[in-house]
Amino acid sequence: MNINNSIEQNDLIKQMKIELWFPTAIYHHDPELQEIAAIRDELQAVVDKEYTEILSRSDSLERSYIQSRQPEHRQVIQKYQLQQFHDYLVKHAGAFLSKLYPQAQGVEVRESWFNFYAPGDSQEVHNHVHAIHPSFLSGVFYLSAPPGCGDIKFYHPNMQTAVPNPQGSIENYETSYAPIENRLMLFRSHVSHAVMPNRSQATRISVSFNIYVR
Template identity: 40%
Template sequence: MPLTPDNSKSASPVKIERVVEDLFKVPIQLTRAPNSKILCDAMIQELDQIRTETPNGKPASWACDVYTTISNNCNLHERPAFQELTNFLMEGLKKFGETMAYPLAENNLRITQCWVNIYQHGMSQEIHNHANHIMTGVYYVKAPPNCSNILFHSYQADTMIRPPIERDTPYNNVVASYSPQPGDLVIFDSSLRHSVQVNASEGERISVSFNATM
């Protein structure tokens, strides 16, 4: 769509109507389980068991410091104790799929990986995305006050020229921050890059992450 430049501050006597269209929206879906307190308490017990039996599986390519089972125990959604949480994650994925108009009835929507990340004080996670998947999500089991936010990085964040800006607007912002609460479920496109800020709280930040395809 051709856009007409804004000449309202111009000395030109010619009045030109201005049109700005928002293109290419990026959805971040936020939901919370109705029984989030009970569900989180149950998951904390199960995850305590998992971490006693699973050494840190942090890939060698990760520069960050975090406990994760992404490489050595990443089918947590198949554990019996995860059934209620898995059902909730699947409902969230269906909702996100509806937003994207994916033909869910014709496809086999499924979680392909599910693991836990535990951030002690001072831990974080670098910018990354989840290649070869369609949808990615995070369920927050523990998120103490002032613990780290999840950051989402615009697809335009790596443009080679970042001109100076006078103020933040929805058009020049390339990073969005979300402060999680226990019981929150965040789902987004797997290609969207994201990171986790340094956990500034003294408490543990525990999240269950998952990838889905169809």
């Protein structure tokens, strides 16, 4: 049966009630330079060492971007004692959780790692839910984000449902953010995301992390 455009149908459309439930929360923060200066210094002091170390690992080029899953590269906050960066993440996670999970007693940044995207690099769709200890929040901080270096794209958590992504619909199935240097983004760990190809001539550098809630 076709959907008709009768007067009766148009009246129904004017009167109908549709409620939009189940939002997907994405947090971002663009700091003033003075707010971020000490954190940038902390990260800049270790980024070259971390890059060189990662490139020496056997798994550094196994993915569509430069990263190592070896344990020494998965907790860079602890490894390099990035205290200012850590406190910055905890502060912003706390603000986000005040709306998302007001009963949260505390947070722990358990995993943190650098990602390097050379020109042409990208990352496939994934999420950060781990089977044994699912983290609550995940996020990313952009240390270096040259123009065109690849948006982060988020997908509806139920994107597997058999509904097309329609033009002009009140439902959205994906959205993307251009990475901006010094931008912090936080999102629930189950929200799938991907990184579009780096179309710039320089390396895109970010630090990702998982946050657990008590």
